[in-house]
Amino acid sequence: MRLSQLPWTTLKETPADAEVISHQLLLRAGLIRRLTGGIFTWMPLGLRVLRRVEQIVREEMDRAGALEVLMPAVQPAELWQETGRWDRYGDLLLRIRDRHERDYCFGPTHEEIITDLARRELRSYRQLPVNYYQIQTKFRDEIRPRFGLMRAREFVMKDAYSFHIDQGSLEQTYAAMANAYTQIFTRLGLKFRTVEADSGEIGGARSQEFHVLAESGEDAIAWCDGDDFAANVEAAPALPPRAPRPAPAEPMRRVTTPGIRSIEEVCAALAVPPGRCLKTLLVDAADGGLVALALRGDHELNLVKAARLPQVAQPVTLASAERILAATGAPPGFAGPVGLRIPLVADHAAAALADFTCGANEDGYHLSGVNWGRDAPEPATADLRNVVAGDESPHGGGPLAIARGIEVGHIFQLGDKYSQAMKATVLDEDGKERTLIMGCYGIGVSRIVAAAIEQNHDEHGIIWPEPMSPFHVTLLVLNPKNSEPVTAAAEALYLELHRAGLEVLLDDRDARPGVKFAEADLLGVPHRLVLGERGLKDGVVEYRHRASGAEQKVALHETATFLRERIHSRPS
Protein backbone atom coordinates (compact mmCIF):
# COMPACT_ATOMS: atom_id res chain seq x y z
CA MET A 1 0.00 0.00 0.00
CA ARG A 2 1.21 3.46 -0.90
CA LEU A 3 0.84 6.13 1.72
CA SER A 4 0.72 8.75 -1.01
CA GLN A 5 -2.67 7.38 -2.01
CA LEU A 6 -4.18 7.21 1.44
CA PRO A 7 -5.73 10.17 3.25
CA TRP A 8 -4.09 9.20 6.51
CA THR A 9 -4.04 11.75 9.28
CA THR A 10 -2.30 11.34 12.57
CA LEU A 11 -2.62 13.53 15.61
CA LYS A 12 0.33 15.10 17.34
CA GLU A 13 -1.74 15.96 20.34
CA THR A 14 -3.68 13.52 22.46
CA PRO A 15 -7.44 13.85 22.08
CA ALA A 16 -8.90 15.12 25.34
CA ASP A 17 -11.45 12.37 25.87
CA ALA A 18 -9.05 9.45 25.54
CA GLU A 19 -7.96 8.14 28.90
CA VAL A 20 -6.13 4.90 28.31
CA ILE A 21 -3.07 4.54 26.13
CA SER A 22 -4.68 2.20 23.61
CA HIS A 23 -7.50 4.65 22.97
CA GLN A 24 -5.06 7.54 22.64
CA LEU A 25 -2.76 5.71 20.27
CA LEU A 26 -5.57 4.24 18.15
CA LEU A 27 -6.89 7.76 17.61
CA ARG A 28 -3.51 9.40 17.19
CA ALA A 29 -2.35 6.78 14.70
CA GLY A 30 -5.53 7.26 12.68
CA LEU A 31 -6.68 3.67 13.11
CA ILE A 32 -10.13 4.41 14.47
CA ARG A 33 -12.41 7.42 14.71
CA ARG A 34 -15.16 7.93 17.24
CA LEU A 35 -18.67 8.36 15.88
CA THR A 36 -20.44 8.70 19.22
CA GLY A 37 -20.09 7.34 22.74
CA GLY A 38 -18.59 3.86 22.58
CA ILE A 39 -19.08 3.57 18.80
CA PHE A 40 -16.16 3.74 16.39
CA THR A 41 -15.29 3.63 12.71
CA TRP A 42 -12.38 1.43 11.72
CA MET A 43 -10.16 3.40 9.38
CA PRO A 44 -8.28 1.66 6.55
CA LEU A 45 -5.10 0.94 8.48
CA GLY A 46 -6.94 -0.02 11.66
CA LEU A 47 -9.22 -2.39 9.81
CA ARG A 48 -6.20 -4.31 8.58
CA VAL A 49 -5.31 -5.04 12.18
CA LEU A 50 -8.83 -6.14 13.03
CA ARG A 51 -8.91 -8.40 9.98
CA ARG A 52 -5.65 -10.03 10.94
CA VAL A 53 -6.95 -10.85 14.38
CA GLU A 54 -10.17 -12.20 12.88
CA GLN A 55 -8.22 -14.35 10.48
CA ILE A 56 -6.14 -16.01 13.17
CA VAL A 57 -9.25 -16.62 15.25
CA ARG A 58 -11.03 -18.05 12.22
CA GLU A 59 -8.18 -20.35 11.29
CA GLU A 60 -7.92 -21.80 14.77
CA MET A 61 -11.67 -22.20 15.17
CA ASP A 62 -11.83 -24.01 11.85
CA ARG A 63 -8.89 -26.15 12.84
CA ALA A 64 -10.71 -27.10 16.05
CA GLY A 65 -13.66 -28.29 14.01
CA ALA A 66 -16.03 -25.38 14.58
CA LEU A 67 -18.38 -24.30 11.78
CA GLU A 68 -18.63 -20.67 10.80
CA VAL A 69 -22.09 -19.14 10.46
CA LEU A 70 -23.32 -15.56 10.48
CA MET A 71 -26.39 -14.87 12.55
CA PRO A 72 -28.53 -11.74 12.40
CA ALA A 73 -27.53 -8.76 14.48
CA VAL A 74 -31.16 -7.79 14.95
CA GLN A 75 -33.13 -10.30 16.97
CA PRO A 76 -36.85 -10.63 17.70
CA ALA A 77 -38.02 -10.08 21.26
CA GLU A 78 -39.97 -13.35 21.29
CA LEU A 79 -36.83 -15.45 21.56
CA TRP A 80 -35.55 -13.37 24.44
CA GLN A 81 -38.90 -13.66 26.13
CA GLU A 82 -38.68 -17.43 25.91
CA THR A 83 -35.58 -17.49 28.09
CA GLY A 84 -36.81 -14.66 30.27
CA ARG A 85 -33.85 -12.52 29.37
CA TRP A 86 -35.96 -9.85 27.64
CA ASP A 87 -36.80 -8.67 31.14
CA ARG A 88 -33.75 -9.82 33.05
CA TYR A 89 -31.06 -8.49 30.73
CA GLY A 90 -32.00 -4.94 31.58
CA ASP A 91 -30.75 -1.75 30.02
CA LEU A 92 -27.69 -3.41 28.54
CA LEU A 93 -30.06 -4.63 25.84
CA LEU A 94 -30.61 -2.13 23.04
CA ARG A 95 -34.26 -2.47 22.13
CA ILE A 96 -35.63 -1.55 18.73
CA ARG A 97 -39.19 -1.32 17.43
CA ASP A 98 -40.10 -1.71 13.79
CA ARG A 99 -42.89 -0.07 11.78
CA HIS A 100 -45.33 -2.74 12.86
CA GLU A 101 -44.58 -1.96 16.49
CA ARG A 102 -42.83 -5.28 16.93
CA ASP A 103 -39.97 -5.46 19.42
CA TYR A 104 -36.44 -6.39 18.53
CA CYS A 105 -33.05 -5.97 20.07
CA PHE A 106 -29.60 -5.49 18.63
CA GLY A 107 -27.85 -8.66 19.71
CA PRO A 108 -25.51 -8.34 22.69
CA THR A 109 -24.94 -12.10 22.48
CA HIS A 110 -26.56 -14.95 20.56
CA GLU A 111 -27.57 -17.79 22.90
CA GLU A 112 -31.23 -17.40 22.03
CA ILE A 113 -30.66 -17.26 18.30
CA ILE A 114 -28.34 -20.23 18.17
CA THR A 115 -30.55 -22.31 20.44
CA ASP A 116 -33.49 -21.53 18.20
CA LEU A 117 -31.38 -22.57 15.22
CA ALA A 118 -30.33 -25.77 16.97
CA ARG A 119 -33.85 -26.85 17.84
CA ARG A 120 -34.88 -26.40 14.21
CA GLU A 121 -31.82 -27.98 12.61
CA LEU A 122 -30.75 -30.68 15.02
CA ARG A 123 -32.94 -33.77 15.22
CA SER A 124 -30.67 -36.63 16.10
CA TYR A 125 -27.81 -37.45 18.40
CA ARG A 126 -26.03 -38.54 15.23
CA GLN A 127 -25.64 -34.89 14.26
CA LEU A 128 -23.80 -34.17 17.49
CA PRO A 129 -21.57 -32.76 18.67
CA VAL A 130 -21.62 -29.59 16.64
CA ASN A 131 -19.93 -26.28 17.30
CA TYR A 132 -21.12 -23.17 15.45
CA TYR A 133 -19.25 -19.89 15.54
CA GLN A 134 -19.46 -16.44 14.05
CA ILE A 135 -17.43 -13.26 13.99
CA GLN A 136 -19.87 -10.47 14.31
CA THR A 137 -20.73 -7.03 15.58
CA LYS A 138 -22.46 -6.95 18.94
CA PHE A 139 -24.06 -4.11 20.80
CA ARG A 140 -24.25 -3.74 24.57
CA ASP A 141 -25.61 -0.49 25.89
CA GLU A 142 -22.98 -0.15 28.61
CA ILE A 143 -23.76 2.16 31.52
CA ARG A 144 -20.53 3.94 30.89
CA PRO A 145 -18.65 3.13 27.73
CA ARG A 146 -15.02 4.05 28.27
CA PHE A 147 -11.45 3.26 27.45
CA GLY A 148 -12.05 3.35 23.70
CA LEU A 149 -12.19 -0.12 22.23
CA MET A 150 -11.72 -1.74 25.64
CA ARG A 151 -15.27 -1.12 26.73
CA ALA A 152 -17.10 0.00 23.64
CA ARG A 153 -20.84 -0.37 23.14
CA GLU A 154 -20.50 -1.67 19.61
CA PHE A 155 -17.73 -4.21 19.24
CA VAL A 156 -16.62 -7.21 17.25
CA MET A 157 -16.84 -10.56 18.94
CA LYS A 158 -16.23 -14.13 17.99
CA ASP A 159 -18.85 -16.25 19.69
CA ALA A 160 -19.22 -20.00 19.43
CA TYR A 161 -21.89 -22.35 20.72
CA SER A 162 -21.56 -26.10 20.93
CA PHE A 163 -24.31 -28.72 21.27
CA HIS A 164 -23.95 -32.12 22.87
CA ILE A 165 -25.88 -35.18 23.84
CA ASP A 166 -24.17 -35.39 27.22
CA GLN A 167 -21.75 -33.75 29.62
CA GLY A 168 -18.85 -35.91 28.52
CA SER A 169 -19.10 -34.69 24.96
CA LEU A 170 -19.37 -31.10 26.18
CA GLU A 171 -16.21 -31.52 28.20
CA GLN A 172 -14.35 -32.74 25.14
CA THR A 173 -15.34 -29.73 23.07
CA TYR A 174 -14.70 -27.43 26.00
CA ALA A 175 -11.17 -28.78 26.27
CA ALA A 176 -10.71 -28.40 22.51
CA MET A 177 -11.82 -24.79 22.75
CA ALA A 178 -9.50 -24.10 25.69
CA ASN A 179 -6.76 -25.49 23.53
CA ALA A 180 -7.77 -23.46 20.49
CA TYR A 181 -7.86 -20.28 22.58
CA THR A 182 -4.38 -20.93 23.90
CA GLN A 183 -3.31 -21.40 20.32
CA ILE A 184 -5.01 -18.17 19.22
CA PHE A 185 -3.49 -15.93 21.88
CA THR A 186 -0.10 -17.54 21.43
CA ARG A 187 -0.25 -16.98 17.69
CA LEU A 188 -1.32 -13.39 18.21
CA GLY A 189 1.93 -12.86 20.09
CA LEU A 190 0.31 -11.71 23.32
CA LYS A 191 1.36 -12.36 26.90
CA PHE A 192 -1.71 -13.91 28.46
CA ARG A 193 -2.96 -16.18 31.21
CA THR A 194 -5.78 -18.68 31.40
CA VAL A 195 -7.68 -18.45 34.65
CA GLU A 196 -10.60 -20.10 36.38
CA ALA A 197 -13.58 -17.78 36.37
CA ASP A 198 -16.95 -17.20 37.86
CA SER A 199 -19.55 -18.06 35.27
CA GLY A 200 -21.72 -15.14 36.38
CA GLU A 201 -24.89 -14.17 34.56
CA ILE A 202 -24.54 -16.59 31.68
CA GLY A 203 -24.69 -19.45 34.10
CA GLY A 204 -23.43 -22.99 33.89
CA ALA A 205 -20.82 -25.15 35.50
CA ARG A 206 -17.24 -24.54 34.57
CA SER A 207 -15.74 -21.50 32.97
CA GLN A 208 -12.31 -20.09 32.23
CA GLU A 209 -11.16 -16.68 31.14
CA PHE A 210 -8.22 -15.66 28.99
CA HIS A 211 -6.54 -12.46 30.08
CA VAL A 212 -4.00 -10.34 28.28
CA LEU A 213 -1.62 -9.13 30.97
CA ALA A 214 -1.43 -5.35 31.20
CA GLU A 215 -1.13 -2.83 34.01
CA SER A 216 -4.29 -1.10 32.88
CA GLY A 217 -6.38 -4.27 33.01
CA GLU A 218 -9.81 -3.99 34.62
CA ASP A 219 -9.58 -7.43 36.22
CA ALA A 220 -7.33 -8.74 38.94
CA ILE A 221 -6.07 -12.26 38.47
CA ALA A 222 -4.33 -14.45 41.01
CA TRP A 223 -1.89 -17.23 40.30
CA CYS A 224 0.76 -19.30 41.94
CA ASP A 225 4.19 -20.03 40.52
CA GLY A 226 4.54 -23.15 42.62
CA ASP A 227 1.48 -24.94 41.25
CA ASP A 228 -1.05 -24.71 38.43
CA PHE A 229 -3.47 -22.41 40.21
CA ALA A 230 -4.69 -19.38 38.26
CA ALA A 231 -8.03 -17.68 38.75
CA ASN A 232 -9.81 -14.41 38.46
CA VAL A 233 -9.72 -12.81 41.91
CA GLU A 234 -13.52 -12.92 41.75
CA ALA A 235 -13.32 -16.70 41.67
CA ALA A 236 -10.20 -17.37 43.74
CA PRO A 237 -10.94 -19.10 47.05
CA ALA A 238 -9.21 -17.69 50.12
CA LEU A 239 -8.05 -20.38 52.53
CA PRO A 240 -8.82 -20.00 56.23
CA PRO A 241 -5.75 -19.00 58.27
CA ARG A 242 -3.72 -21.98 59.48
CA ALA A 243 -2.79 -20.59 62.85
CA PRO A 244 -5.45 -20.93 65.53
CA ARG A 245 -6.97 -17.76 66.92
CA PRO A 246 -4.86 -16.28 69.74
CA ALA A 247 -6.41 -16.17 73.19
CA PRO A 248 -7.87 -12.83 74.31
CA ALA A 249 -5.20 -10.69 75.95
CA GLU A 250 -6.87 -7.31 76.27
CA PRO A 251 -9.99 -6.12 77.99
CA MET A 252 -12.68 -4.65 75.77
CA ARG A 253 -12.66 -0.87 75.89
CA ARG A 254 -14.96 1.76 74.50
CA VAL A 255 -13.20 4.64 72.72
CA THR A 256 -14.63 7.86 71.38
CA THR A 257 -14.26 8.27 67.65
CA PRO A 258 -16.49 11.20 66.73
CA GLY A 259 -17.09 11.59 63.02
CA ILE A 260 -14.73 8.74 62.19
CA ARG A 261 -16.11 6.25 59.72
CA SER A 262 -13.64 4.60 57.41
CA ILE A 263 -11.17 1.95 58.44
CA GLU A 264 -8.34 4.29 57.45
CA GLU A 265 -9.64 7.01 59.74
CA VAL A 266 -10.12 4.58 62.62
CA CYS A 267 -6.60 3.24 62.17
CA ALA A 268 -5.12 6.72 62.05
CA ALA A 269 -7.05 7.90 65.08
CA LEU A 270 -6.43 4.84 67.26
CA ALA A 271 -2.99 3.89 65.91
CA VAL A 272 -3.95 0.33 64.99
CA PRO A 273 -3.13 -1.42 61.71
CA PRO A 274 -6.09 -2.20 59.40
CA GLY A 275 -5.32 -5.89 59.84
CA ARG A 276 -6.35 -5.60 63.50
CA CYS A 277 -9.67 -3.96 62.69
CA LEU A 278 -12.97 -5.58 61.90
CA LYS A 279 -15.06 -4.04 59.17
CA THR A 280 -18.75 -4.81 59.42
CA LEU A 281 -20.67 -4.41 56.18
CA LEU A 282 -24.45 -4.47 56.23
CA VAL A 283 -26.27 -5.81 53.22
CA ASP A 284 -29.90 -6.53 52.42
CA ALA A 285 -30.95 -10.00 53.50
CA ALA A 286 -32.96 -12.54 51.56
CA ASP A 287 -35.70 -12.41 54.22
CA GLY A 288 -36.11 -8.66 53.83
CA GLY A 289 -34.00 -7.74 56.86
CA LEU A 290 -30.27 -7.09 57.01
CA VAL A 291 -27.23 -9.33 57.29
CA ALA A 292 -23.86 -8.27 58.64
CA LEU A 293 -20.72 -9.40 56.83
CA ALA A 294 -17.52 -9.08 58.84
CA LEU A 295 -14.12 -8.72 57.19
CA ARG A 296 -10.66 -7.87 58.37
CA GLY A 297 -10.01 -4.16 57.86
CA ASP A 298 -7.37 -4.77 55.21
CA HIS A 299 -9.55 -7.13 53.18
CA GLU A 300 -12.17 -6.46 50.53
CA LEU A 301 -15.57 -8.05 50.17
CA ASN A 302 -15.89 -10.39 47.20
CA LEU A 303 -19.35 -9.81 45.76
CA VAL A 304 -19.49 -13.15 44.00
CA LYS A 305 -18.78 -14.98 47.23
CA ALA A 306 -21.23 -12.85 49.18
CA ALA A 307 -23.92 -13.61 46.63
CA ARG A 308 -23.48 -17.31 47.33
CA LEU A 309 -24.62 -16.92 50.94
CA PRO A 310 -28.25 -18.04 51.23
CA GLN A 311 -28.95 -15.28 53.77
CA VAL A 312 -28.02 -12.51 51.32
CA ALA A 313 -30.50 -10.88 48.95
CA GLN A 314 -29.75 -10.96 45.23
CA PRO A 315 -28.12 -8.91 43.87
CA VAL A 316 -25.87 -8.02 46.79
CA THR A 317 -26.93 -4.56 47.90
CA LEU A 318 -25.38 -2.46 50.61
CA ALA A 319 -27.95 -1.40 53.16
CA SER A 320 -29.14 2.19 53.11
CA ALA A 321 -28.06 4.57 55.87
CA GLU A 322 -31.59 4.61 57.28
CA ARG A 323 -31.78 0.83 57.55
CA ILE A 324 -28.33 0.70 59.14
CA LEU A 325 -29.39 3.25 61.74
CA ALA A 326 -32.57 1.31 62.44
CA ALA A 327 -30.78 -2.03 62.76
CA THR A 328 -27.66 -1.01 64.70
CA GLY A 329 -28.68 2.20 66.42
CA ALA A 330 -25.81 4.04 64.77
CA PRO A 331 -25.12 5.68 61.42
CA PRO A 332 -22.96 3.88 58.84
CA GLY A 333 -19.37 3.50 59.97
CA PHE A 334 -20.04 2.41 63.52
CA ALA A 335 -21.39 -1.12 63.09
CA GLY A 336 -19.77 -3.99 64.95
CA PRO A 337 -20.57 -7.48 66.22
CA VAL A 338 -20.90 -6.62 69.91
CA GLY A 339 -24.56 -6.52 70.85
CA LEU A 340 -25.58 -6.70 67.21
CA ARG A 341 -29.11 -7.99 66.79
CA ILE A 342 -28.98 -9.11 63.17
CA PRO A 343 -27.34 -12.25 61.77
CA LEU A 344 -23.61 -11.99 61.14
CA VAL A 345 -21.30 -13.98 58.90
CA ALA A 346 -17.57 -13.48 59.31
CA ASP A 347 -14.87 -14.12 56.77
CA HIS A 348 -12.45 -16.81 57.96
CA ALA A 349 -9.67 -14.25 58.47
CA ALA A 350 -11.99 -11.93 60.38
CA ALA A 351 -13.09 -14.79 62.60
CA ALA A 352 -9.44 -15.52 63.44
CA LEU A 353 -8.88 -12.03 64.86
CA ALA A 354 -8.34 -11.48 68.57
CA ASP A 355 -8.23 -8.20 70.48
CA PHE A 356 -9.60 -6.37 67.45
CA THR A 357 -11.08 -2.93 66.95
CA CYS A 358 -14.58 -2.46 65.56
CA GLY A 359 -17.61 -0.20 65.60
CA ALA A 360 -19.61 0.01 68.84
CA ASN A 361 -23.07 0.29 67.24
CA GLU A 362 -23.20 3.73 68.78
CA ASP A 363 -22.61 7.06 67.03
CA GLY A 364 -19.09 8.31 67.73
CA TYR A 365 -17.73 5.20 69.46
CA HIS A 366 -15.59 2.22 68.56
CA LEU A 367 -14.50 -0.74 70.67
CA SER A 368 -10.96 -2.05 71.03
CA GLY A 369 -9.73 -5.30 72.54
CA VAL A 370 -12.81 -7.09 71.28
CA ASN A 371 -12.82 -10.90 71.17
CA TRP A 372 -15.16 -13.42 69.58
CA GLY A 373 -16.76 -15.77 72.06
CA ARG A 374 -16.12 -13.40 74.96
CA ASP A 375 -17.58 -10.06 73.80
CA ALA A 376 -19.52 -11.18 70.78
CA PRO A 377 -20.96 -14.58 69.88
CA GLU A 378 -18.77 -17.00 67.92
CA PRO A 379 -19.62 -16.03 64.33
CA ALA A 380 -20.75 -18.18 61.46
CA THR A 381 -17.86 -18.19 59.00
CA ALA A 382 -17.47 -18.26 55.23
CA ASP A 383 -15.02 -17.28 52.54
CA LEU A 384 -16.10 -13.73 51.79
CA ARG A 385 -13.00 -11.81 50.76
CA ASN A 386 -10.84 -11.23 47.71
CA VAL A 387 -7.53 -12.98 47.88
CA VAL A 388 -4.50 -10.71 48.19
CA ALA A 389 -0.90 -11.15 47.10
CA GLY A 390 0.91 -13.46 49.50
CA ASP A 391 -2.16 -15.54 50.39
CA GLU A 392 -1.66 -19.28 50.34
CA SER A 393 -2.50 -20.90 47.00
CA PRO A 394 -5.55 -23.19 47.22
CA HIS A 395 -3.50 -25.81 45.41
CA GLY A 396 -0.77 -25.70 48.04
CA GLY A 397 2.10 -24.50 45.88
CA GLY A 398 2.97 -21.43 47.90
CA PRO A 399 2.01 -17.77 47.91
CA LEU A 400 -0.29 -16.20 45.32
CA ALA A 401 0.73 -13.33 43.08
CA ILE A 402 -1.78 -10.82 41.72
CA ALA A 403 -1.62 -9.19 38.29
CA ARG A 404 -3.90 -7.03 36.19
CA GLY A 405 -5.48 -8.53 33.11
CA ILE A 406 -7.76 -7.60 30.24
CA GLU A 407 -10.37 -10.25 29.61
CA VAL A 408 -10.24 -11.17 25.94
CA GLY A 409 -11.69 -14.66 25.98
CA HIS A 410 -14.16 -16.62 28.06
CA ILE A 411 -15.34 -20.20 27.71
CA PHE A 412 -18.31 -21.73 29.51
CA GLN A 413 -19.94 -25.05 30.03
CA LEU A 414 -23.52 -23.85 29.84
CA GLY A 415 -25.35 -27.09 30.41
CA ASP A 416 -29.04 -27.03 29.54
CA LYS A 417 -29.94 -23.55 30.75
CA TYR A 418 -30.97 -22.28 27.32
CA SER A 419 -31.81 -25.55 25.63
CA GLN A 420 -34.27 -26.38 28.40
CA ALA A 421 -35.92 -22.96 28.35
CA MET A 422 -36.26 -23.15 24.58
CA LYS A 423 -37.00 -26.86 24.37
CA ALA A 424 -34.06 -27.72 22.16
CA THR A 425 -33.96 -31.49 22.03
CA VAL A 426 -32.78 -34.36 19.86
CA LEU A 427 -33.62 -38.05 19.83
CA ASP A 428 -31.02 -40.31 21.43
CA GLU A 429 -30.16 -43.83 20.34
CA ASP A 430 -33.17 -45.18 22.21
CA GLY A 431 -35.45 -42.82 20.36
CA LYS A 432 -36.01 -40.76 23.48
CA GLU A 433 -36.03 -36.96 23.55
CA ARG A 434 -32.96 -35.53 25.19
CA THR A 435 -32.35 -31.87 26.01
CA LEU A 436 -29.21 -30.57 24.35
CA ILE A 437 -26.19 -29.77 26.49
CA MET A 438 -24.44 -26.56 25.48
CA GLY A 439 -21.12 -24.81 25.72
CA CYS A 440 -20.32 -21.26 24.67
CA TYR A 441 -17.02 -19.62 23.86
CA GLY A 442 -16.36 -15.92 23.31
CA ILE A 443 -13.46 -13.83 22.14
CA GLY A 444 -13.47 -10.04 22.15
CA VAL A 445 -11.91 -9.48 18.75
CA SER A 446 -11.90 -5.68 18.76
CA ARG A 447 -10.89 -5.65 22.41
CA ILE A 448 -7.84 -7.72 21.50
CA VAL A 449 -6.65 -4.87 19.31
CA ALA A 450 -6.81 -2.48 22.26
CA ALA A 451 -5.32 -5.02 24.66
CA ALA A 452 -2.39 -5.61 22.34
CA ILE A 453 -1.60 -1.90 22.43
CA GLU A 454 -1.98 -1.69 26.20
CA GLN A 455 0.61 -4.42 26.42
CA ASN A 456 2.89 -3.27 23.60
CA HIS A 457 3.70 0.41 23.25
CA ASP A 458 6.33 2.98 24.16
CA GLU A 459 6.52 6.77 24.32
CA HIS A 460 6.65 6.96 20.51
CA GLY A 461 3.61 4.87 19.79
CA ILE A 462 2.33 1.39 19.14
CA ILE A 463 4.59 -1.65 18.82
CA TRP A 464 2.43 -4.27 17.12
CA PRO A 465 3.02 -7.92 17.81
CA GLU A 466 4.12 -9.09 14.40
CA PRO A 467 1.09 -11.33 13.74
CA MET A 468 -1.41 -8.50 14.07
CA SER A 469 0.54 -5.65 12.55
CA PRO A 470 -1.27 -3.97 9.64
CA PHE A 471 1.84 -4.58 7.51
CA HIS A 472 4.89 -6.75 7.72
CA VAL A 473 7.22 -3.91 6.97
CA THR A 474 7.14 -0.20 6.29
CA LEU A 475 9.46 1.28 3.70
CA LEU A 476 10.26 4.96 4.14
CA VAL A 477 11.54 6.78 1.09
CA LEU A 478 13.41 9.90 2.10
CA ASN A 479 12.99 12.99 -0.04
CA PRO A 480 11.67 11.16 -3.08
CA LYS A 481 11.09 14.43 -4.95
CA ASN A 482 14.77 15.28 -4.85
CA SER A 483 16.25 12.12 -6.18
CA GLU A 484 15.14 10.11 -9.15
CA PRO A 485 17.49 7.23 -8.29
CA VAL A 486 16.07 6.97 -4.75
CA THR A 487 12.53 6.88 -6.07
CA ALA A 488 13.43 4.30 -8.66
CA ALA A 489 15.24 2.13 -6.15
CA ALA A 490 12.32 2.38 -3.73
CA GLU A 491 9.85 1.37 -6.41
CA ALA A 492 11.98 -1.58 -7.35
CA LEU A 493 12.39 -2.67 -3.75
CA TYR A 494 8.69 -2.26 -3.07
CA LEU A 495 7.84 -4.52 -5.98
CA GLU A 496 10.41 -7.07 -5.01
CA LEU A 497 9.22 -7.30 -1.42
CA HIS A 498 5.70 -7.56 -2.67
CA ARG A 499 6.67 -10.45 -4.88
CA ALA A 500 8.36 -12.07 -1.92
CA GLY A 501 4.96 -12.28 -0.26
CA LEU A 502 5.39 -9.39 2.14
CA GLU A 503 2.78 -6.77 2.88
CA VAL A 504 4.61 -3.48 2.58
CA LEU A 505 3.54 0.01 3.53
CA LEU A 506 5.43 2.35 1.22
CA ASP A 507 5.83 5.87 2.56
CA ASP A 508 6.27 7.60 -0.77
CA ARG A 509 4.73 10.85 0.38
CA ASP A 510 6.35 14.16 -0.27
CA ALA A 511 6.89 14.72 3.43
CA ARG A 512 9.87 15.59 5.55
CA PRO A 513 11.93 12.71 6.90
CA GLY A 514 11.17 13.60 10.51
CA VAL A 515 7.46 13.30 9.87
CA LYS A 516 7.91 9.88 8.29
CA PHE A 517 10.00 8.60 11.17
CA ALA A 518 7.62 9.89 13.80
CA GLU A 519 4.53 8.54 12.07
CA ALA A 520 6.13 5.17 11.41
CA ASP A 521 6.91 4.85 15.11
CA LEU A 522 3.38 5.89 16.00
CA LEU A 523 1.82 3.32 13.67
CA GLY A 524 4.09 0.64 15.09
CA VAL A 525 4.83 -1.69 12.18
CA PRO A 526 7.50 -3.99 13.65
CA HIS A 527 10.03 -3.76 10.82
CA ARG A 528 11.12 -0.56 9.15
CA LEU A 529 13.27 0.08 6.11
CA VAL A 530 14.66 3.49 5.22
CA LEU A 531 15.85 4.23 1.73
CA GLY A 532 17.62 7.53 1.16
CA GLU A 533 20.40 9.04 -0.89
CA ARG A 534 23.00 8.20 1.75
CA GLY A 535 22.33 4.50 1.80
CA LEU A 536 21.68 4.21 -1.90
CA LYS A 537 25.21 5.39 -2.66
CA ASP A 538 26.42 2.24 -0.92
CA GLY A 539 23.62 0.09 -2.27
CA VAL A 540 21.99 -0.42 1.13
CA VAL A 541 18.75 0.23 2.97
CA GLU A 542 18.69 0.83 6.68
CA TYR A 543 16.71 -1.64 8.72
CA ARG A 544 15.30 -0.89 12.16
CA HIS A 545 13.39 -3.15 14.52
CA ARG A 546 10.60 -1.16 16.15
CA ALA A 547 10.53 -3.00 19.46
CA SER A 548 14.26 -3.19 20.21
CA GLY A 549 15.46 -0.22 18.21
CA ALA A 550 18.20 -2.41 16.73
CA GLU A 551 19.45 -1.07 13.41
CA GLN A 552 21.58 -2.42 10.63
CA LYS A 553 22.37 -1.78 7.00
CA VAL A 554 21.23 -4.34 4.48
CA ALA A 555 22.34 -4.65 0.88
CA LEU A 556 19.46 -3.76 -1.42
CA HIS A 557 19.47 -7.06 -3.23
CA GLU A 558 19.45 -9.03 0.01
CA THR A 559 16.59 -7.17 1.61
CA ALA A 560 13.82 -9.64 0.79
CA THR A 561 15.80 -12.56 2.13
CA PHE A 562 16.82 -10.59 5.17
CA LEU A 563 13.22 -9.78 6.02
CA ARG A 564 11.91 -13.23 5.37
CA GLU A 565 14.32 -14.59 7.92
CA ARG A 566 12.97 -12.17 10.49
CA ILE A 567 9.26 -12.27 9.77
CA HIS A 568 7.56 -15.42 10.85
CA SER A 569 3.94 -14.43 10.48
CA ARG A 570 3.64 -14.22 6.72
CA PRO A 571 0.24 -15.26 5.43
CA SER A 572 0.28 -18.83 4.29
Added chain:
RNA sequence: CGGGGUGUAGCUCAGCUUGGUAGAGCGCUUGCUUCGGGAGCAAGAGGUCGCAGGUUCGAAUCCUGUCACCCCGACCA
Protein backbone atom coordinates in the same frame (compact mmCIF):
# COMPACT_ATOMS: atom_id res chain seq x y z
C1' C B 1 -29.04 6.22 37.80
C1' G B 2 -26.54 9.77 41.51
C1' G B 3 -22.55 13.52 41.89
C1' G B 4 -19.03 16.73 39.32
C1' G B 5 -17.14 18.95 34.87
C1' U B 6 -16.85 20.54 29.75
C1' G B 7 -19.13 22.22 25.01
C1' U B 8 -15.45 28.39 21.15
C1' A B 9 -11.80 26.49 13.78
C1' G B 10 -10.30 19.46 11.91
C1' C B 11 -7.18 18.77 16.97
C1' U B 12 -5.38 20.98 21.88
C1' C B 13 -7.11 25.16 24.26
C1' A B 14 -7.44 30.82 25.69
C1' G B 15 -11.37 34.54 25.90
C1' C B 16 -16.55 34.30 30.00
C1' U B 17 -15.26 36.76 36.50
C1' U B 18 -16.32 42.75 34.89
C1' G B 19 -21.52 42.09 28.08
C1' G B 20 -19.19 46.14 23.16
C1' U B 21 -17.07 43.69 15.63
C1' A B 22 -14.04 35.85 17.63
C1' G B 23 -8.24 34.41 19.34
C1' A B 24 -3.44 31.23 19.83
C1' G B 25 -0.68 26.74 18.79
C1' C B 26 -0.98 22.38 15.83
C1' G B 27 -3.28 20.71 11.23
C1' C B 28 -5.03 22.39 6.08
C1' U B 29 -4.09 25.59 1.13
C1' U B 30 -0.42 28.56 -1.91
C1' G B 31 4.59 30.40 -2.64
C1' C B 32 9.77 30.62 -1.43
C1' U B 33 13.63 28.55 1.45
C1' U B 34 14.62 23.96 3.69
C1' C B 35 15.06 18.51 3.75
C1' G B 36 18.05 11.79 8.01
C1' G B 37 13.58 12.16 13.88
C1' G B 38 6.68 15.79 13.85
C1' A B 39 11.03 22.63 9.57
C1' G B 40 11.32 28.40 8.71
C1' C B 41 9.24 32.74 6.51
C1' A B 42 5.10 34.93 4.02
C1' A B 43 0.16 34.93 2.36
C1' G B 44 -4.57 32.42 2.92
C1' A B 45 -9.01 29.21 3.83
C1' G B 46 -11.76 27.74 7.93
C1' G B 47 -16.15 29.25 13.54
C1' U B 48 -24.71 29.70 13.37
C1' C B 49 -19.07 30.26 20.15
C1' G B 50 -23.65 22.69 21.16
C1' C B 51 -29.08 23.95 20.53
C1' A B 52 -33.57 26.80 21.99
C1' G B 53 -35.55 30.67 24.60
C1' G B 54 -34.94 34.98 27.84
C1' U B 55 -32.55 39.69 29.86
C1' U B 56 -30.16 43.87 27.22
C1' C B 57 -29.33 49.22 22.69
C1' G B 58 -25.86 45.08 22.34
C1' A B 59 -24.69 38.12 24.63
C1' A B 60 -19.26 33.35 23.41
C1' U B 61 -19.77 36.16 28.13
C1' C B 62 -25.61 36.98 32.35
C1' C B 63 -30.41 33.80 33.22
C1' U B 64 -33.65 29.41 32.06
C1' G B 65 -34.32 25.05 29.53
C1' U B 66 -32.37 21.29 26.53
C1' C B 67 -28.84 18.08 24.06
C1' A B 68 -24.06 15.99 23.70
C1' C B 69 -19.52 14.54 25.65
C1' C B 70 -16.04 13.56 29.75
C1' C B 71 -14.80 12.25 34.84
C1' C B 72 -16.10 10.05 39.72
C1' G B 73 -19.42 6.55 42.25
C1' A B 74 -22.32 0.97 42.21
C1' C B 75 -17.32 -1.99 49.24
C1' C B 76 -18.21 4.53 52.80
C1' A B 77 -19.10 1.52 56.97
